[in-house]
Structure formats: C-alpha cells, structure tokens
Amino acid sequence: MIIHAMEFQDFSDCKSLLEMMENGEFVFKYKHELEEKFEDMFTWFITVKLGISTRPIPPNAADNKKVDLLGLHMVVERDGGYRNVTDNNMWPMVAKVMGYEYHDGEFMRIIYAMNLDVLVYY
Numbered sequence: 777m778i779i780h781a782m783e784f785q786d787f788s789d790c791k792s793l794l795e796m797m798e799n800g801e802f803v804f805k806y807k808h809e810l811e812e813k814f815e816d817m818f819t820w821f822i823t824v825k826l827g828i829s830t831r832p833i834p835p836n837a838a839d840n841k842k843v844d845l846l847g848l849h850m851v852v853e854r855d856g857g858y859r860n861v862t863d864n865n866m867w868p869m870v871a872k873v874m875g876y877e878y879h880d881g882e883f884m885r886i887i888y889a890m891n892l893d894v895l896v897y898y
Contacts, residue, residue: 779806779809779810779813780809780836782813782816783822783850784815784816784817784821786822786826787821787825787898789820790817790820790821790895790898791823793813793814793817795862796817797814797846797849797850800854803850806865809847810846811846812896814846814849815838815845815846816835818833818834818891818892818895819833821867821895821898822891825898828893831890831891835890835891837876837880837883838883843874843887844874845891845892846848846886847874848870848874848887848892849890849892849896851870851873851874852870852888854890855869855870857896858888858889858892858893858896861885862885867881867883867884867885868881868882869880869881870882870885871883871884883889884890
C-alpha cells in the first residue's frame with residue numbers, strides 16, 4: 777500500500793499525504809495507518825523543514841494525554857478550517873469531539889495554531 781511506502785524528504789511529500797486525506801472515506805478506511813504516517817509527516821515538517829526541536833511530538837495535554845493531530849486536523853478541516861472555527865467560537869465543540877472537556881477549547885486552538893495551522897499555511 778502506498779501509505780506504508782511514503783517517506784518525507786520534501787514538502788511535496790507532505791502535500792501528497794494531505795491531498796489523500798481530503799477523501800473522508802479513505803481516512804476512515806485507513807485511519808490507523810494514517811495516524812502513524814501523519815505523525816511521521818508532522819515530525820519531519822517540524823524538525824526538518826522548520827528546524828524546531830523543542831516541541832513534544834505529538835503535543836501532550838495537561839494530563840499527559842497525547843493529542844491526536846490527525847483527528848484534530850480532520851475535525852477542524854471538516855468544520856471549515858482554523859479561521860471559521862475561531863470566528864464561530866467552535867473550539868469548545870472541537871475539544872469535546874476530541875475527547876476533552878468544553879473548557880479545553882482554548883487549549884485545542886493553541887495546539888492547532890502552533891502546530892497544524894503552520895502546516896496548512898505552507
């Protein structure tokens with residue numbers, strides 16, 4: 777399967793994976809494989825492309841629970857992207873969908889802004 781063979785050596789590799797994930801049925805069918813590959817992609821993007829080595833990957837919540845970056849990306853994209861979620865104060869709902877409490881919405885916004893929004897911007 778192409779997902780297993782993917783390696784990240786250039787930003788075009790990241791773009792290819794993100795384009796594959798535009799198909800919701802594909803993501804649902806290969807969710808477990810994509811979670812690992814998305815984390816690999818994100819790790820490459822942050823550490824190699826941006827040269828940042830001080831962030832935990834994946835980010836952790838206050839209770840040391842790892843934040844599912846693929847899930848967060850998919851929820852925010854489904855809801856219209858960062859700007860739409862922010863403008864419509866939907867972060868508490870994003871937090872709840874992600875398995876957190878409503879009051880963790882600002883935490884989800886920060887995690888997205890510091891990590892995934894940069895990736896989407898590129």
